[in-house]
Amino acid sequence: MKAxxxxxxxxxxxxxxxxxxxxxxxxxxxxxxxxxxPETGQFWLGIxxxxxxxxxxxxxxxxxxxCQHCDDAxxxxxxxxxxxxxxxxxxxVIIDPTKCTGCKLCVDACPxxxxxxxxxxxxxxxxxxxxxxxxxxxDTWANTTRCADACPTGALRFGDEEEFxxxxxxxxxxxxxEGVKTRVYYKNLPK
Numbered sequence: 001m002k003a004x005x006x007x008x009x010x011x012x013x014x015x016x017x018x019x020x021x022x023x024x025x026x027x028x029x030x031x032x033x034x035x036x037x038p039e040t041g042q043f044w045l046g047i048x049x050x051x052x053x054x055x056x057x058x059x060x061x062x063x064x065x066x067c068q069h070c071d072d073a074x075x076x077x078x079x080x081x082x083x084x085x086x087x088x089x090x091x092x093v094i095i096d097p098t099k100c101t102g103c104k105l106c107v108d109a110c111p112x113x114x115x116x117x118x119x120x121x122x123x124x125x126x127x128x129x130x131x132x133x134x135x136x137x138x139d140t141w142a143n144t145t146r147c148a149d150a151c152p153t154g155a156l157r158f159g160d161e162e163e164f165x166x167x168x169x170x171x172x173x174x175x176x177x178e179g180v181k182t183r184v185y186y187k188n189l190p191k
Contacts, residue, residue, distance in 0.1 A: 001091035002129065002183065003161040004148070005171070006064055009188040011155035013047065013062035020150035021045040021127075030132040035097040035121055042116040044127040045147050050190055061190050064147070064156055067114040067127035068174060068182035069093045075106035075115055075124075091161070091183050092129040100124055111178040129158070 021044050025037035037044060045066040052059045073093050076085040084099035085106060095106065095115070102122040107115045115126045133141035143159035151157070161168070164185065171185035 001161045002158065003091070003164055003168075004066070004069075004129075004145075004184040005157045005159075005164045005167045005187075006184065007155050007167075007187045008061050008063060008190075009155075010153045011062045011064065012153055013049070013060065014152060015047055016150040016152060017045055017064055017147035017156050018043055018047050020146040024130065024146040030128070032096055032098060033094055033128045033132045034125060035118070035123065037125060038118055038120065042118070042125065044114075044116070044125070052190060061188075063186075063189075065112070065114065065174070066147075066184065067093065067110075067129075068112050068180075068184045069127075069129060070178075070183075071181040073180070074109040074111055075126075078105040078109040079103075080105065088131065090131075090134075092131055093126075094128055094131060095124050095126060097121070097123050097125070111175055111180075 025034060026039050027036055029035050045064055048063040048065050050061040050063055069092050076093060079085045080103060081099050081101055085095050087093050100123040104117055106124050107117050115124055118125050130145035145158045148156050148158040168185050171187050172189050173182050174186060
């Protein structure tokens with residue numbers, strides 16, 4: 001199974017991951033994984049700035065937020081169309097843009113606010129974990145995504161879950177109260 005490992009202590013807020021995601025998905029269809037992401041209004045991987053303290057002692061943590069690729073995903077469970085949302089063998093959850101009817105149930109059901117509705121196309125969309133790259137060029141992209149490849153500090157990594165076993169032991173889930181197993185693990189989340 002694939003997973004994301006994100007260490008917030010070394011994320012410097014450069015936004016390279018967010019820009020790389022936009023670069024990969026805006027203006028490009030990657031069927032059957034996704035249609036083009038809108039240029040504005042959506043960030044399938046977006047950076048949230050968490051500011052704490054007061055001037056002159058201010059601390060900022062940059063939090064990359066994306067689809068958590070949940071096992072037993074709420075988006076998949078509410079979708080009325082068979083096979084429109086599915087979990088791949090590698091654990092990544094995909095919305096098939098050719099089967100999506102635009103009912104928006106998955107958008108409302110996502111506990112991580114990581115599923116978006118594309119008004120122009122009339123479909124739901126979200127992070128695909130660059131599955132099109134792994135499937136079409138596995139020699140180059142087997143253990144990375146565009147966002148992870150663009151990260152200059154190594155704060156955001158993607159690969160086989162087994163490779164991240166030590167990281168995962170010390171990591172947390174973004175929304176543990178939801179009670180679902182996800183494939184995105186965070187270290188050094190602010191308390």
